[in-house]
Amino acid sequence: MTIPTPTVNPAASASSVAPPHAPLPAGLPDPATLARLASEFLAALPGQSAAPDVGAGSGAVGGVPSALPAAAPLLASASNPAPAGSPLAGPGGTGTGMPGVGAPPGKVPGANLAPAPTHVLSLGNRAPALAPHAAAQNGLPDNVVAIAPALEPRAGGAALGVPPVQEAVATQSATDASATAMPSAFASSSSPYYFVDRASHGWQRDAAQIVVPQDGIASPRAFGLPDEQALRDLLPIQRPQADRHGASRYFIDDARPAASHSPGAGAHPPFDVNAIRRDFPILSERVNGKPLVWFDNAATTHKPQAVIDRLAYFYAHENSNIHRAAHTLAGRATDAYEHARATVQRFIGAASPDEIVFVRGTTEAINLIAKTWGVRNVGEGDEIVVSHLEHHANIVPWQQLAASKGATLRVIPVDDTGQVLLDEYRKLLNDRTKIVSVTQVSNALGTVVPVKEIVELAHRAGAKALVDGAQSISHMRVDVQALDADFFVFSGHKIYGPTGIGVVYGKRALLDDMPPWQGGGNMIADVTFERTVFQPPPNRFEAGTGNIADAVGLGAALEYVTRVGIENIARYEHDLLAYATGVLAPVPGVRLVGTARDKASVLSFVLKGYETEEVGRALNEEGIAVRSGHHCAQPILRRFGLEATVRPSLAFYNTCDEVDAMVDVVRGLAARRG
Structure with missing residues (x-):
């Protein structure tokens, strides 16, 4: 495709005079003169010698105030000439096609539209280009450089394997769209330049819109030229669409805004299990020759290369303690750690990163809650409810709490398929129930438990609810606010992250009211021999040097899962x-x-x-x-x-x-x- 070059139509520009919106600042050229010069320049056909008149001033163009600096010679002599026939050669067969290097004598930049004799691959973009000029080094699509004049033979900047994109406005008729799609459509035009006689093609500006700025600072729009935003508008990057041949724009797809974090958004590509498997290097292992x-x-999941690489990068470039130093690596490590916390927050739908506490895993997470919230809120005669499906980690800590407090552990029964019996659960709830702690997915049977209903019933009874998400986190969307769970816990290694890292989610009001579990560095605000002031959550529950690298790895794992969907x-x-x-x-x-x-x-x-x-x-x-x-x-x-x-x-x-x-x-x- 060819991006339309900013032009002025000679027919239209002949009568275009800038309105007197403001006096012309001293030292600046008259816009009307510039428009006339552009018209005369574009009116000269290839091979003709017609050129704008040049005044005899000291390097100044006729009609332009002599306050402008003297113009340097328009064309430089060739330097470092390329071999004749090379795709890097200028139109004269020698010279250079590289930007910023002089053109051969007598050659006008922008007029060399001959096809390149050889395809030259470019690694400057995602797709290889047909000519060296297409290797844009600024991250823009290779076709964007077609806006600027080139000093080498140009083949259009099309990418190998990518169909040319047609620029057609939605309101154009099919006939008009086909007429403006490619330069070849202008073969019958009176000018060999396909854009000269086409007022509707390219970027246009009415004379009435040419405004000289009051502050005297020159800008493209002051002369009726496109500014940065106008050029961006030529590339509808925020409006991804297919051309009329059905081909998507390869460079626009990467610039789409991130999909919203909502179930069923449909923003992910079709599932390709073979592509997924290539992301997990351990799946190439052989065991007993098989x-x-x-x-x-x-039990545990394997790790994608993205997680392995992130861990290696942390230790190679960011390794440091966090929160407690002014040096660069401490800042990097802290940023990486807190970014991981925010990633967890988004992944499970928490209201704030401050509701996310890093621990060693699900087992430690449940123990933390039992030994902080539980110790403070469960007393003699109170009741704790779990289900028959629970992992030992969601039984033993509550047994210990009940034994120490004189409380009772109650169990929700299951039917012969392994599903909890909600009617029986309702019978267990009473005003002595303090907390209900249940798994969302059974690790032994795979049963998906109706935790939303269980949480709702617990709240009606005045109890808090903890959801064990160790087995659910990798298999289904989790939204802790939609569940209205008071606590949600899971382990990183169950969702393609490292071992030794886990998460406690707790509603902020509950975390604020919970005492610390362990004491040490990082969790304190001030220490004297008489008293200690603790940090607010989540730092209050992260004593000592935590598992920083693996928290970062967990963040990378969740980002990987998010990309897959x-x-x-x-x-x-x-x-x-x-x-x-x-x-x-x-x-x-x-x-x-x-x-x-x-x-x-x-x-x-x-x-x-x-x-x-x-x-x-x-x-x-x-x-x-x-x-x-x-x-x-x-x-x-x-x-x-x-x-x-x-x-x-x-x-x-x-x-x-x-x-x-x-x-x-x-x-x-x-x-x-x-």
Whole structure:
């Protein structure tokens, strides 16, 4: 495509005289004279010798005040000439086509429109260009440099593999659009310059709009020329659209405003599992001579290269303690750490970064709440409610609190599919209930728990609600404000981030009222031997030197997931789980454990005639990693009469082929002892 060059139509400019809006500042040329000179210059056809009259003043152009500095020679002699026939040669066959270097003698800049004899690749942009001039070094699309005159043969600046973009205004007729689309449309024009006789083409300015500024400071608009904003308007970067051939503009796509953080926004590309897999280097590993198949995602997830690179960059360029130094690296580390906090806040929909506390993981997060908020607010005779689905980390801290305070732990039962019984839950609530702490997704069964209803019922009873998001955070959109959860906790390693980093979300009013859990540096405002003043949240709960690098890595992981799109991930994983359930359930001897209608990621099962460890070892021989055991959730497995299960758990980098490989092994085992 060719970006329209700012021009003045000779026919229109002959009568264009600047209105007397203000007196011409001393030392500046008359706009009408400039317009006349431009008209005369453009009226000269190639090969003609006609040129504007030049006065005999000291280097000044006729009609222009002699106060202007003397003009330097228009054309410089060739220097460092390029070989004849080179795409870097000028129109005379020698010279240079590089900007800022003199043109061959007798050649006019901008008149050399011959096609380049050779394609020259440019690495200056995302797409290679056809000519050296197209390698814009300022980050603009390569075609933008067509606005300025070039000193080398020009081939249009089109990018290899990218169709030319047609500039057509939406209100133009189809005929008019086709007439203005390409220079070739002006073959019948009286001028070889396709733009000369076309008043509607390019950037135009009426004479009445040419205003001499009162302050005397020259600007492009003062002379009827486009300023920076007008040139930007020629590139509708904020209005992405396809040309009439259906091709998107490759450089505009990257400049679109960021999509809003809202479910179902539809701003993400179609899901490509093979592209996702290429982002995870560990998936190229081989185990026992077989490609690694990672079906232990409920235990931990693998890390994309973006996270690995971010951690390496932190240690190479930013490593320092935070918040407590004036030197540069401390500033970098603090910025990176607090950026990660803000990323978490946006990802889970919290109201403020101050509601985000970094901890080691979900286990530490629940312990922090139990030993701060719980110690202050739970007393003798009070009740704490959990569900039968809970991980040990959401049982043991509350047991400890209940034992120390004389409180009671109550349990929400589940049905035979593994879903909580809401009617039974309602019966547990009373004015002694202080907190309800439940998982959003069961790590052992994959059951998706209706936490919004559970939170709402808890609040009606006057209790607080904690949601354990360790297993949900990587599989579904989380909005803590929509859930109205008082606390929400999760671990970074469950969502493609580093180990050793986790998050406590707490409503600000609750965090403000909670005492510190640990004492030390970073969490204090002032210390004397008589008293200590603590920092406000979140620093109050981040004593000592925290896991700075891994917090930064967690931020990178959440940004990676955001780029892929959590809704895209959820849809893909839902379909993959449905497929896996459909092919595993019919295998003779297989018993699926946890068959609730709403599930995520997990397929727990047992195989008749085999211990779960035997199945796990057989799968490992084929490079397939699953978890075998009680999954730190013994109460729920015992609810189904089991001590252990085989637990394949899926992620968005798994495939149907991998599921088939696992099922083939299970089917083979079943056939041996069937």
